[in-house]
Amino acid sequence: xxxxxxxxxFAILKSxxxxxxxxxxxxxxxxxxPSYEECEEGEWSEVxxxxxxxxxxxxxxxxxxxxxxxxPGIRAVESDTAGFVYFGNVCECGELQxxxxxxxxxxxxxxxxxxxxEAIAVEWIEAPLSARASASRSSWTDDLIxxxxx
Numbered sequence: 001x002x003x004x005x006x007x008x009x010f011a012i013l014k015s016x017x018x019x020x021x022x023x024x025x026x027x028x029x030x031x032x033x034p035s036y037e038e039c040e041e042g043e044w045s046e047v048x049x050x051x052x053x054x055x056x057x058x059x060x061x062x063x064x065x066x067x068x069x070x071x072p073g074i075r076a077v078e079s080d081t082a083g084f085v086y087f088g089n090v091c092e093c094g095e096l097q098x099x100x101x102x103x104x105x106x107x108x109x110x111x112x113x114x115x116x117x118e119a120i121a122v123e124w125i126e127a128p129l130s131a132r133a134s135a136s137r138s139s140w141t142d143d144l145i146x147x148x149x150x
Contacts, residue, residue, distance in 0.1 A: 001058040003130040006044075007033035010063060010129040011148070012070045013052075014121040015108035021095035028089040028097055029071030030109045031056065031063070032122075034145055036135060050142050051135035052109055054099045056087045059131035066125050086133075103136055111140050122148035 011032045019026050031053040037044045059067070067087070068074055077096050078085045089097040103109045111117040122144060 001060075001130075001132060003039065003058075003060075004132045005033075005036045005038050005053075005135060006128065006130040007036040008128055009034065010053075010125050010127075011145075012067055012123045012125065013109065013144075014071065014123075015119055017097065017102065017108045019091040019093060019095055019097065020101070022091060022093040024091060024093065026089075026091050026097070027071070027073065028102055028108055029067070029074055030054075030099075030102065031067060031129070031131075031133075032141055032144070033129065033135070038135065047135070047137075049137045050145055051137045052103060052141055053131065054103055054134040054136050055082060055084075056131055056133040057085065059087075059133070060129065062127050063125070063129045063131065066127070070123060110138065111144075117143055117147065120144060124148070 013030045013032050017028050034050050036047050038047050073089050074087050075090045076085055077088050106112055
């Protein structure tokens with residue numbers, strides 16, 4: 001795996017949503033970093049912002065093991081919409097709950113108010129992370145980090 005980002009530590013986030021196929025109430029999970037480095041054209045640069053990781057295609061074994069053991073609904077699955085395989089939330093009915101839907105405003109990983117923010121559980125993993133993923137920066141991740149005392 002050639003990583004596109006790396007972070008000194010990361011958090012596993014959990015929230016709830018309704019499956020868009022079967023309407024079951026399900027727990028969904030995502031990864032968040034308090035800061036990270038990004039690789040573009042072979043050059044690493046520091047990004048001081050926190051971020052939600054989206055479309056995680058690959059990650060180091062420690063991060064993979066921690067996430068998969070904490071969130072059994074996470075699986076490597078092909079997304080017809082995204083057009084590639086990434087680690088996504090899959091309902092018991094087999095339907096992928098796509099990252100775009102989970103991370104859009106009002107989704108479980110884009111809270112719109114303090115009640116939505118409080119609904120997100122945070123588990124910090126005190127280990128570095130390297131991954132091939134996209135980073136979605138937003139002020140709510142800073143608020144969540146402050147609340148969880150990273």
